[in-house]
Amino acid sequence: MITVERLVCRYGDVLAVDDVSFTAEPGRVTGFLGPNGAGKSTTLRAVIGLTRPASGATRVNGVPYAALASPGRHVGVLLDAAAQHVGRSGRETLVLAAILLGVGRARVDAVLETVGLTEREAARRVGTYSLGMRQRLGLAVALLGEPEILVLDEPANGLDPAGIRWMRDLLARFAADGGTVLLSSHQLAEVQRVADDLVVIGGGRIVAQGAKDDLLAGSQDLEELFLQLTAPDSRDGIVA
Numbered sequence: 674m675i676t677v678e679r680l681v682c683r684y685g686d687v688l689a690v691d692d693v694s695f696t697a698e699p700g701r702v703t704g705f706l707g708p709n710g711a712g713k714s715t716t717l718r719a720v721i722g723l724t725r726p727a728s729g730a731t732r733v734n735g736v737p738y739a740a741l742a743s744p745g746r747h748v749g750v751l752l753d754a755a756a757q758h759v760g761r762s763g764r765e766t767l768v769l770a771a772i773l774l775g776v777g778r779a780r781v782d783a784v785l786e787t788v789g790l791t792e793r794e795a796a797r798r799v800g801t802y803s804l805g806m807r808q809r810l811g812l813a814v815a816l817l818g819e820p821e822i823l824v825l826d827e828p829a830n831g832l833d834p835a836g837i838r839w840m841r842d843l844l845a846r847f848a849a850d851g852g853t854v855l856l857s858s859h860q861l862a863e864v865q866r867v868a869d870d871l872v873v874i875g876g877g878r879i880v881a882q883g884a885k886d887d888l889l890a891g892s893q894d895l896e897e898l899f900l901q902l903t904a905p906d907s908r909d910g911i912v913a
């Protein structure tokens with residue numbers, strides 16, 4: 674479980690996250706939505722201890738991320754697929770991550786298979802990868818430690834239609850097995866299909882949260898609801 678409690682984050686004078694509270698529950702995919710600059714990435718970074726809150730707290734399984742004995746064994750993170758070292762092969766990237774995590778090499782083969790990167794692709798330098806292949810590799814790194822929680826920022830970016838379906842099935846299976854998924858995305862049709870719960874922020878503040886089906890009642894689709902919730906003059910917020 675992920676708990677965000679009255680989180681406030683600032684960059685100098687910029688108030689990026691303003692009193693945000695929500696939980697991402699085990700067994701559910703929580704879609705985290707908001708317009709550009711709404712504060713999604715900042716919140717995800719705070720959850721994994723990369724951004725220090727001005728006030729408030731984030732917890733993973735009831736404790737701050739930094740207090741987890743082996744964070745990578747509990748939380749799989751994919752924040753920026755473009756951040757991988759371009760000079761290493763996919764396999765080298767995974768082997769290094771496996772050493773850091775203290776998991777066996779067998780996991781490298783297992784996650785390569787899970788994300789659908791072939792032996793030949795894994796031998797290529799990351800610099801030659803398409804964005805979709807980088808996303809798959811990023812997800813492989815996230816899954817390496819067999820975490821029960823996934824924190825993913827735009828994981829379907831650059832994936833082809835088959836890749837998007839594959840990602841959806843993987844996340845649904847992960848949650849069905851009891852895992853917690855916190856997923857930030859602008860791909861609203863995709864979020865509508867995969868998410869169980871939704872958290873919508875605008876201008877750093879929560880504008881809606883609750884079960885997807887409850888929030889969508891009365892709306893044509895998630896796009897319509899999102900645009901209505903995040904319109905500049907509509908920041909009253911709803912909780913379903």
Ligand SMILES: Nc1ncnc2c1ncn2[C@@H]1O[C@H](COP(=O)(O)OP(=O)(O)OP(=O)(O)O)[C@@H](O)[C@H]1O
Pocket residue numbers: 684687688689690707708709710711712713714715716
């Ligand atoms: N390193 C930084 N320095 C200064 N301001 C920042 C920094 N990172 C983010 N911000 C600002 O904080 C606010 C929230 O940004 P954040 O990246 O969290 O939004 P986001 O919802 O993830 O946006 P996007 O959908 O565009 O990725 C924005 O106003 C942004 O300009």
